[in-house]
Amino acid sequence: MKRIMTIALILLVAVSCKKKIKAPENTREFQIESSYASATYDIKIALPENYDPQNKKYATIYLLDGKDNFKFVAHHCKEISEKKSTENVMVVSIGYGRDRALDYTPTKVKSGSGGAPEFMQFLMNELKPLLESEYAADTTRRSRVILGHSFGGLFGAFAFTKHNNFFGNYLMLSPSLWWDNEVLLQYEQDDRSIISNKDQLVFLGIGKLENSGRMQAPFEAFYQRMSKYYSSMKLEKNSVAGMEHMGSKNPNIIKALEFYFQNR
Numbered sequence: 001m002k003r004i005m006t007i008a009l010i011l012l013v014a015v016s017c018k019k020k021i022k023a024p025e026n027t028r029e030f031q032i033e034s035s036y037a038s039a040t041y042d043i044k045i046a047l048p049e050n051y052d053p054q055n056k057k058y059a060t061i062y063l064l065d066g067k068d069n070f071k072f073v074a075h076h077c078k079e080i081s082e083k084k085s086t087e088n089v090m091v092v093s094i095g096y097g098r099d100r101a102l103d104y105t106p107t108k109v110k111s112g113s114g115g116a117p118e119f120m121q122f123l124m125n126e127l128k129p130l131l132e133s134e135y136a137a138d139t140t141r142r143s144r145v146i147l148g149h150s151f152g153g154l155f156g157a158f159a160f161t162k163h164n165n166f167f168g169n170y171l172m173l174s175p176s177l178w179w180d181n182e183v184l185l186q187y188e189q190d191d192r193s194i195i196s197n198k199d200q201l202v203f204l205g206i207g208k209l210e211n212s213g214r215m216q217a218p219f220e221a222f223y224q225r226m227s228k229y230y231s232s233m234k235l236e237k238n239s240v241a242g243m244e245h246m247g248s249k250n251p252n253i254i255k256a257l258e259f260y261f262q263n264r
Contacts, residue, residue: 021071021075022071023071024046024047024070024078026046026047026048026049026051027044027045027046027047028044028045028135029043029044029045030043031043032126032127032130034097034118034126035126036118036119036121036122036125036126037097037098037119037121037122038118039097039098041095041096041097041127042066042067042095043066043092043094043095043127044066044092044093045092045093045135046070046074046093047090047135048078048088049078049088053135053136054136056136057136057137057138057139058089058135058136058138058143059089059138059143059144059145059264060089060090060092060131060137060138060143060144060145061073061077061089061090061091061092061145061146062092062127062144062145062146062167063091063092063147063148064094064147064148064149064155064156065148065149066092066093066095067095067096069093069253070091072250072253073093073147073253073257074091076253076254076257077091077257080254080257080261081261084261084262086261086264090131090135090137092131094127098115098119099112100151100152101113101151102114102115103115103118103119103155104119104148104151104155105151105154105155105179105180106154106179106180106183106187107183109179116158117162120158120162120166123166124163124166128144128166140168141166141167141168142199143168144166144167144168145167145168145169145171146159146167146169146170146171147171147253147256148171148173148175149173149174149249149253150173150174150176151176152173153172153173153174153175153176153177154175154176154179154184156170156171156172156175157170157172157175157187157222160202161184161190161195162187162191164191164194164198167200168200169200169201169202169264170200170201170202170203171203171256171257171260172202173206173248173249173252173253174210174245174252175204175219175222176215177218177221177222178215182221184218184222185218185221185222185225188222188225189225192225192229196229196230196231196232197231197232198232198233199233200230200233200234201233201234201260201263201264202226202230202233202234202235202236203235203236203237203238203255203256203259203260204219204222204223204226204235204236205237205238205239205240205248205252205256206219206238206240206248206252207243207245207247207248207252208240208241208242208248209244209248210244210245210248215245223235223237234263236255238252238256240252
């Protein structure tokens with residue numbers, strides 16, 4: 001009976017995640033050329049309901065792999081914010097200016113990798129000022145969220161360790177923490193004394209069927225360090241039953257957004 005109920009729950013989640021999602025009603029689109037990353041990025045912004053830039057400032061989700069995830073994330077931000085009776089956010093979809101394997105990886109281990117430092121400079125020094133001046137994005141660290149999956153989750157961990165003053169909220173889904181002999185675990189150890197006392201939200205999501213050595217082991221090590229050393233952090237971990245790397249993505253996006261809107 002327990003097995004049947006588990007299978008039914010998995011099917012229910014799968015159906016809910018595959019339902020047709022409409023494009024956000026109030027969207028802005030533009031391109032921005034980065035001198036740091038030497039690339040042009042397609043940007044889409046889903047503006048919250050009753051958008052009033054003259055009188056309000058808005059929290060912002062920086063969404064990686066935006067081309068694939070924009071509609072889904074914007075839809076669920078609206079749905080969850082309404083359910084919790086809290087103000088919605090701006091969802092900023094960041095398209096690919098360069099290959100994601102370049103932009104989202106922190107170190108160069110092969111050709112076409114190791115571009116995360118330049119991509120981070122693009123976010124901080126080119127995209128952020130534009131969002132604040134043109135779209136009324138809130139200027140505080142507490143208002144900025146990074147959401148990424150796989151290599152995008154790895155980039156979130158890079159931002160957490162090396163640029164913690166920029167984002168106050170980290171939604172990291174199936175992060176590729178195996179990268180370069182688990183270099184992000186070394187980054188965390190190196191920078192722990194600087195960032196462990198910060199007030200921040202961290203969500204870590206994974207699928208239970210993801211590779212136990214390559215994905216699960218560094219994920220669990222990262223989570224255990226957060227639990228042990230970061231007393232000022234609001235932390236949540238979620239493991240999606242019966243799901244692997246890609247199948248767990250959308251259920252974990254929903255869980256991550258629920259966690260964010262509940263605790264922001």
